[in-house]
Amino acid sequence: MVSKTFTIQNKYGIHARPARLIVETAVQFKSEIHLAKNNEEIDAKSIMGILMLEASKGSELLIKCDGEDEKEALQHMTEVFEKISELTEWEEV
Amino acid sequence: MGQQTDILLKGIAASPGIAIGKVLIIGSETLEVEKKTLKTSDIDAEIEKFDSALAQSISDLEKMFDKTRASYGENAAQIFNVHKYILQDPMVVDKAKKKIRAEKVNADWAFSEIMNNYISKLKGMQDERFHTRTTDIQDLKRRVTRYIQGGSQQHLTKLTQPSIVFATELTPSDTIRLEKANVLGFAMDFGARTSHATILARSIGVPAVVGLNRAGQLIKEGDNMILDGDQGLCIINPSTKSLSRYKKRYDEYISLERQLHSIKNLPARTKDGKDIELASNMEFPEEVDHICELHGDGIGLFRTEYLYLAGSTNPTEEQQYQDYKHILEKLAGKPLIIRTFDLGGDKPPASLSLSREDNPFLGVRGVRLYRNSGEDLFRTQIRAILRASALGDIRIMFPMIACVSELRECKAALYKIQKELDKEGVPYNKSIPVGIMIEVPSAAAIADLMAQECDFLSIGTNDLIQYTIAVDRGNKNLAYLYQSYNPAVLRFVQQIIYQGHQQGTWVGMCGEMASDPLMTMVLIGMGLDEFSVSPVSHLLIKEIIRHVEYHECESMAKKALDFSTAADVEKYLTDIYQKKFKRLLHL
Structure with a gap:
């Protein structure tokens, strides 16, 4: 299992559109991918789970990948979270 | 009353x-959901009913995605993909089925209960920004429940x-x-x-x-x-x-609007018959319908950075191709000038992991990025543009060109990609026009040399002003120095147009100066071939063009170049504008 912590930086947090991006990335991998916030942990392939996590600005998420392609999965998941941090630019328009 | x-x-x-x-x-819409207890033998049929309601709903959502995409663009449409994923989520689907089986209840009841539970969780969140998402869950609850109950969508x-x-x-x-x-x-x-x-x-x-x-x-x-x-x-x-x-x-607001509206179908032609090309700047594909309604001369600057800022995973070739294709279809033969990605500067895309720079505006941005780590990004975009060029009048414009060697490098890379497509047998426009933005003083000073090696020049005044006067346009303490009417800037503009014409190249302008009504006459007088303006200013600029004569613009341009300070230029322009257009525009 590999993992990494990420702090949500965009103003609106993980909303519907960012959640879509996360799911679209996660489902590409065979590994189990979980996101944990405080004591709650959800499946990153579930959009409802992500929405229910209330990942607002400033919250710390632990991204956990477990499986044969876990390293690659973690890298892509980190990238998608970084991309989401850019979202403010667009949502402010 | x-x-x-x-x-x-x-x-x-x-x-x-x-x-x-x-x-x-x-x-x-009111929605009545009653709790019913099922016989064990009816449960399988109930689950089947639920599955078919989900399938119908998902097919609706896919249609709505297409419809919204066609009339409002990709970004607006994505919400329907979010809805679709929710209806495919085990946290919704499996949970509802389990509830139907375990509690022997009707599907609409089970599903509504689960969705209501999510709604109240969202409403209870501390960050109020999440409360708006309940609208989406409500929407889905209604849609699926209505199908379970055998009704159609109201x-x-x-x-x-x-x-x-x-x-x-x-x-x-x-x-x-x-x-x-x-x-x-x-x-x-x-x-x-x-x-x-x-x-x-x-x-x-x-x-x-x-x-x-x-x-x-x-x-x-x-x-x-x-x-x-x-x-x-x-x-x-x-x-x-x-x-x-x-x-x-x-x-x-309306009378100006109406007055301007009435000239929508009329040409941007001066009183003495000189036609001026009047195009629009576009930031998002969603704007294309509105731009078409202006009956202008196409899109003179399509900023493509939205593809990155929208935050999606790296925009694929296919995704870009679809966007460009969609816009071309709407433009029905009118030109579309695509500016290749101008990323970097103060807003580097996270996906490129650029190193931090002390002076981002003097750093890796525009075409400089393409050799620095953005090679793939350039290649993907050029492939998409070339493929779309088989479908309509597409032109390529490179941003931030500072010297001729950069232009040559970009053209060589473009040529290489063309060869690739030839090999693959993919059709594209082999004589696709290639132009550059003139926004760096070193390019402005050699506009003639640049013009010799490309098909058009487009003046980007926002950056040209900031680089010419060496003033950061975001710096509030220096706002007084960010002068559109600075004599040095005006001289640059005049020289670029003149030198472009000497080489037989047309010269346009896509910076904010083109949308400034005070400058319209001066720019016509300098011989600018194309104005690419923001859609809000489009008709106002056209109305001005229609009320002036070319020769008076010429003498005005000469006069404007005589002043020593920006303030003098501005006063001169404002006086003429007030005298000439105040009544015309009811200002």
């Missing part, structure tokens, strides 16, 4: 503009006359069914700047005020309303005083 007292409500200004009109209330009240649409909350599927030509504006109790209705309002250019909280208790169907999308105000049953104040503001 008796004396009215204003009921003034403050909300969030979500989309600018003013609307005055009657209110049409879009009510939430149609909304028809918008038969122009109205201000009010709703407690407007779901994505509600909004897509509204006849957009009859929407004067949106007012909502619920919602935020990120609500779906807000995004649509902005894309069709109508005012919207959201987050009004309890307006629903005060508004009746048919009430008069003033919607002030600039200040986020909503006035119900306005007093005569408010009404006349807003009517005046609205009338001024």
Whole structure:
């Protein structure tokens, strides 16, 4: 299992559109991918789970990948979270 | 009508503009869900009913995605993909099925209960920004439940006359069914700047005020309303005083609008018959319908950075191709100038992991990025553009070119990609026009040498001003120095046009200066071939072009170049503008 912590930086947090991006990335991998916030942990392939996590600005998420392609999965998941941090630019328009 | 007292409500200004009109209330559809206990033998059939309701709903959502994409663009449409994923999520589907089996209850009840549970969780979240998402869950709950109950999707009240649409909350599927030509504006109790209705309002250019909280208790169907999308105000049953104040503001706005509207189909031609190419700048594909309605000369600058800022995973070739194709179809033969990615500077995309720079505006941005780590990004975009070039008049424009060798490098890379496509047998326009932005002083100084090696030049005044005067345009302490009318800038503009023409190359302008009505005559006089302006300024600039003669513009351009300070130039331009256009434009 590999993992990494990420702090949500965009103003609106993980909303519907960012959640879509996360799911679209996660489902590409065979590994189990979980996101944990405080004591709650959800499946990153579930959009409802992500929405229910209330990942607002400033919250710390632990991204956990477990499986044969876990390293690659973690890298892509980190990238998608970084991309989401850019979202403010667009949502402010 | 008796004396009215204003009921003034403050909300969030979500989309600018003013609307005055009657209110049409879009009510939430009532949904009756009764709990029924099933016989064990009926459970399988109930699950089947649920599955087929989900399938019908997903097929609806896919259609709505396409429809929204076609009329409002990709970004607005994505919400329907979110909806689809929710209906494929085990946390919804499996949970509902388990509930049906375990509790032996009807599918609509089980599903509603689960969705209600999510709604109350969302409502209980500390970050209020998440509360708006309940609208999406409601929307899905209604859709699926209606299918389970064997009904069809209810149609909304028809918008038969122009109205201000009010709703407690407007779901994505509600909004897509509204006849957009009859929407004067949106007012909502619920919602935020990120609500779906807000995004649509902005894309069709109508005012919207959201987050009004309890307006629903005060508004009746048919009430008069003033919607002030600039200040986020909503006035119900306005007093005569408010009404006349807003009517005046609205009338001024409308009379100019109408006057300008009346010239929509007329050419941008001076009184003495010189045709000026008048194109539009575009930032998002959603704007293309609005731009087509202006009957201009196509798109003179399509900024493609939205593809990165939208935050999706790296935009694929296919995704870009589809966007370009969609725009070309709408433009029906008119030109589309695509500026390749101008990323970097102060907003580097996270996906490129650029190192931090002390001077981002003098750093890796525009074409400089393409050799620095953005090779793939360049290649993918050029492939998409070339493929689309088989379908219409597409032209390529490179940003931030500082010297001829950069232009050569870009052209060589372009050529290499063309060879690739040849090998693959992919069709494209082999003589696709290639131009550059002139926005760096070193390029401006050798416009003739640049013009010899490309098909067109387009002056990007925003950066040209900041680099010429060495002033960061975001620096408030230096705002006085960011001068559009600076004599050095004007000389550059004049030289670029002159030298371009010497080489037989046409010269356009896509910076803010092209949208500045004070500068229109001067630029015509300098011989500028193409103005690419923001869609809001399009008709105003056309109206000015239609009221001037080329020879008077020429002498005005000469005179403007004589002044020593920006302030003198501005005074000269303002005086003439006031004298000449004040009455014309009722300013």
